[in-house]
Amino acid sequence: MKNVLIFFLMLWLLFPQLAHAQKNLPGVISPGEIWKDDRGQHIQAHGGGIIKIKNLYYWYGEERREGLDTNFRYVSCYSSADLTNWKHLGDALKLSKPDTVLGKWVLERPKVYYNHRTKKYVMYMHVDGSVRNFKSNEPTVTGGYSYARVGVAVSDLPEGPFKFIRTFRPLNRESRDIGQFVDDDGQAYLIFESRPTKGFFIAKLSDDFLDVKEETCFIQAPLEGGAIVHYKGLYYVIGSELTGWRPNPNKFATAKSLSGPWSEFLDFAPSETNTYSSQSTMMIKISGSKKTTVIYMGDQWKPKTQWDSRYLWMPLEIGDGKLWLPKPAPFKINVKTGESKVFTN
Template structure:
């Protein structure tokens, strides 16, 4: 039989494990930019280069799954669900795809964004699909009948015949949906999707700036577009421009944060508009990439200061958001 000391140590160990589980599973009351962000299982959220799709009162966050131990022959897109933007439940990897176009070793699936088509009642995922040399330069499409269902690969194409690498998503206040994509020869495209979201209706604008990580928001009569310079994994000063119409003309691009901070080490992926009963908050969603330890890449989410043609990303600090009221405030220490 085990002696008393053994039982005491075993009991202490069990209590420690239980306490640890409770800590990791406890409800979050704030968003802490740049820190490990645990999901409902206590695991760091793996939704890099991602996008957000709202379905009624639930937000779905899709992104590149980069956890360790994945099958290197496949590419994965994760899905998380939340009602408050702070606490996220892992819904699984909704894409587990082998090479769909014979692209060869180290093929690429990046920046997944999901649109919902009321016409077809399908969820349509767009993503950057490429080979290791970035010469394929197309968007890939996958579809599902549920936001957290398994997405089935459909096809790939070049939007209006143009190269497409980094992509972004935008849904206007009238429900119209747009794809943003980076075209290395020409610049920053904004195109309107067809009602079924399976193709391009028309091009709204070509901004002749070489930028990636594109994102757009409409706020008080103005469109704000942001993007990142072409420096690969290395952060740079993200910039913004404004226009009264998506067709332009667009203003000169300006920095969204102090230039020396390189956007606080992050790269844009989405501008999220949270409209509530009292207020509207615009949040910058960015990735803090760690190329050598991609599974440990972090997220920089932060409310921006916006209005009258100006957009500014303040120094990141913990904050809490109330999606029902639409307000975001600094989190108490």
């Protein structure tokens, strides 16, 4: 009897260590944990986006590692065959400050599209900073998010190097946080938040993806971090409220067409969790041989130590106009079958 009690006592003492070890098992994605690449370093792809080319996924994001030259902004690139183990391919873009931007500036939320017609990889990004205001008699420098434009760069290879082309305001509107969406028919769209209009746009890209062709829909909801997925005949859009670095209850809505009408925006996680301290950046649809799984892709920002910001990925409960983000837990995803397995204690 004494030996049995000792056994259960040891098991109880070891349980936290075993649970933690499970989070770091090979092939397991652990939301909110350090996510190491093939070099053993924390992945630096914040505010990012993912595309699939043949059998490889490419993950692009803001490079926030320590020791960067502050005269430039960087976009990193990683590749993976299973969405779990990532190979670092270096910096796909190294960008200097646009001449018209004054003082501090940012490059945020890079997204890459592959154009099957031109065989080019096209990167969009939010470029922002201070500019000079000439509306008054004495020109003044405006606030840090006055540039409000998208930047465009192109490459022949997914890992770059990308050549920067220009910045512009899509649809002649201010543009801040951006998102990407490619529909099942291959048509590409840019999602961008426009502060003066108190909402965000879904805009169709031109045939070469180098420009915005036309407005598809304007959604009168002050949301950023927009992302869209098409699932079983419905479009689902998600976004974050405008609270800067501070997380908030992200929202979702649905529509039968990208042009709307869109349903009422609702929380897709318990409101008190502030979307489990994350902000939306993308939804990844894995259409496998047995199942289609949609993964929520969010950022857990650490503004004072941005290099240590984490990623919250989690399979969504989706269907029939409903969307829900379960409590984050370690999980596996099989990209061939589309099946996921969540490990809960």
